[in-house]
Amino acid sequence: MRHIAIVGSGPAGYYTAEAALKQWGDSVRVDIFDTLPVPFGLIRSGVAPDHQSIKGVSRRYETTALTDNVRFVGNVMAGRDVSIAELQDLYDAVVLATGAPNDRKLGLPGEDLPNVFGSASFVGWYNGHPHFAGLDPALSHDTAVVIGNGNVALDVARILAKSQEEFAGSDIVAHALAALDASQVRRIAILGRRGPHQIAMTPKELGELAHLSRACPRVDPADLPDEAEDAALDPGQRKSVGHLRTFAAAGPCADRDVAIEFDFFASPRAILGNGRVEEVEVERTRLEAGPSGVRAVGTGETYRIPAGLVIACIGYQTSQIPGVPFDEKGGRFANEDGRIHPGLYCVGWARRGPTGTIGTNRPDGFAIVEKIAEDIGEGSGKAGRPGFDALAESRGIHVIKFTDWQKIDEAEIANARKGAPREKFVAMERMIEAAGKN
Numbered sequence: 396m397r398h399i400a401i402v403g404s405g406p407a408g409y410y411t412a413e414a415a416l417k418q419w420g421d422s423v424r425v426d427i428f429d430t431l432p433v434p435f436g437l438i439r440s441g442v443a444p445d446h447q448s449i450k451g452v453s454r455r456y457e458t459t460a461l462t463d464n465v466r467f468v469g470n471v472m473a474g475r476d477v478s479i480a481e482l483q484d485l486y487d488a489v490v491l492a493t494g495a496p497n498d499r500k501l502g503l504p505g506e507d508l509p510n511v512f513g514s515a516s517f518v519g520w521y522n523g524h525p526h527f528a529g530l531d532p533a534l535s536h537d538t539a540v541v542i543g544n545g546n547v548a549l550d551v552a553r554i555l556a557k558s559q560e561e562f563a564g565s566d567i568v569a570h571a572l573a574a575l576d577a578s579q580v581r582r583i584a585i586l587g588r589r590g591p592h593q594i595a596m597t598p599k600e601l602g603e604l605a606h607l608s609r610a611c612p613r614v615d616p617a618d619l620p621d622e623a624e625d626a627a628l629d630p631g632q633r634k635s636v637g638h639l640r641t642f643a644a645a646g647p648c649a650d651r652d653v654a655i656e657f658d659f660f661a662s663p664r665a666i667l668g669n670g671r672v673e674e675v676e677v678e679r680t681r682l683e684a685g686p687s688g689v690r691a692v693g694t695g696e697t698y699r700i701p702a703g704l705v706i707a708c709i710g711y712q713t714s715q716i717p718g719v720p721f722d723e724k725g726g727r728f729a730n731e732d733g734r735i736h737p738g739l740y741c742v743g744w745a746r747r748g749p750t751g752t753i754g755t756n757r758p759d760g761f762a763i764v765e766k767i768a769e770d771i772g773e774g775s776g777k778a779g780r781p782g783f784d785a786l787a788e789s790r791g792i793h794v795i796k797f798t799d800w801q802k803i804d805e806a807e808i809a810n811a812r813k814g815a816p817r818e819k820f821v822a823m824e825r826m827i828e829a830a831g832k833n
């Protein structure tokens with residue numbers, strides 16, 4: 396028998412469990428730990444609440460979760476409730492699938508001013524992640540600045556721009572819905588250091604901006620390269636840039652209340668304000684060919700955007716865990732193709748950093764199971780599940796099982812406002828209570 400502990404119940408964790416079941420069938424036992432009482436990582440707390448079809452992937456994980464050989468062990472934080480060394484004593488392999496939950500810092504003066512947030516906290520706020528539910532961003536100024544040119548920046552801009560009616564059918568949490576209803580934000584500036592050809596925004600997400608009821612995207616035609624140059628782009632990028640061209644051609648659309656302005660060649664230099672953000676100082680850039688692609692260099696020309704809210708969507712890093720080697724530069728665990736050392740592995744964002752879609756984590760999970768198979772053979776008679784259960788009992792840890800999560804799930808569905816799929820619990824205690832553990 397092989398005993399495997401997977402730390403993290405997001406896509407990477409569940410794909411690894413799925414691969415372990417395929418590899419070993421009945422001769423493996425997998426425990427999937429999560430610090431939260433609810434599973435599925437960023438599917439629940441990252442993927443936008445108005446993108447329900449994407450969240451539907453969790454049903455696939457449910458199939459894995461409900462097999463006898465896999466357990467969800469929620470409400471247990473590795474590195475706090477149980478150490479990695481302890482898990483390694485109990486399981487033949489420990490796989491860290493902990494994602495990359497921390498915002499990368501901008502490294503700018505003023506970034507610690509109130510109402511300047513990273514996307515992990517802002518997205519966590521509107522998605523009801525218990526760590527960020529109390530964020531309480533002020534949406535009282537007419538301008539918000541969103542820094543970054545990837546899909547997360549698009550999510551954030553879209554959520555800020557939508558009307559209440561457009562959240563019908565979403566699982567945006569009640570506190571965010573109420574705050575957005577009262578929001579005064581009418582201009583959302585999306586800053587990108589480079590130009591339209593360098594965006595990391597996918598066509599579907601970009602195209603959505605053209606269909607918002609009270610908001611409209613604006614692109615300065617002067618920022619677009621000559622159309623003939625689009626031929627050098629890959630098809631997806633070409634489609635995305637095509638959307639930007641359409642936005643530019645449509646003009647400023649004066650009939651809409653909210654403008655989503657793409658500000659290309661714009662590098663934030665400082666966040667200014669007295670007790671709270673009031674302005675963002677930006678330097679104009681130009682592109683220069685560098686050894687690793689096109690990079691933005693400052694032109695010396697600066698300008699200021701008056702703004703009451705700043706959200707940096709510039710990437711994430713993995714949380715460090717005591718005793719696990721960390722790659723500071725990459726912001727992830729130090730590893731070689733997922734192997735930290737025999738017996739200890741990482742997958743998903745904890746291995747690669749914050750890149751790729753949900754599906755990208757699947758091959759990761761399968762590849763790591765091959766490595767584990769090479770390292771652990773038939774297993775070495777470790778204690779596995781009963782060993783962990785004894786430890787948890789001795790420490791008074793309230794483990795949340797998958798069947799407990801199903802009770803939380805049912806309660807959330809029952810609490811849904813009309814037309815919504817669920818109303819999430821946003822406090823750990825409420826989740827644990829709904830699981831019947833208190």
Ligand SMILES: Cc1cc2nc3c(=O)[nH]c(=O)nc-3n(C[C@H](O)[C@H](O)[C@H](O)COP(=O)(O)OP(=O)(O)OC[C@H]3O[C@@H](n4cnc5c(N)ncnc54)[C@H](O)[C@@H]3O)c2cc1C
Nearest residue numbers: 403405406407429430436437441473493494743744752753
């Ligand atoms: C805002 C946002 C929107 C996105 N939207 C999309 C989209 O629309 N489509 C798409 O394909 N991809 C999207 N992605 C990317 C996708 O979410 C990731 O590819 C995927 O979630 C990464 O999976 P993961 O398992 O590595 O990490 P995560 O999903 O982050 O899961 C990590 C899990 O580990 C747990 N954990 C962390 N530390 C510990 C610990 N010490 N002990 C126990 N448990 C721990 C966490 O609670 C979490 O459940 C989005 C990402 C973000 C940030």
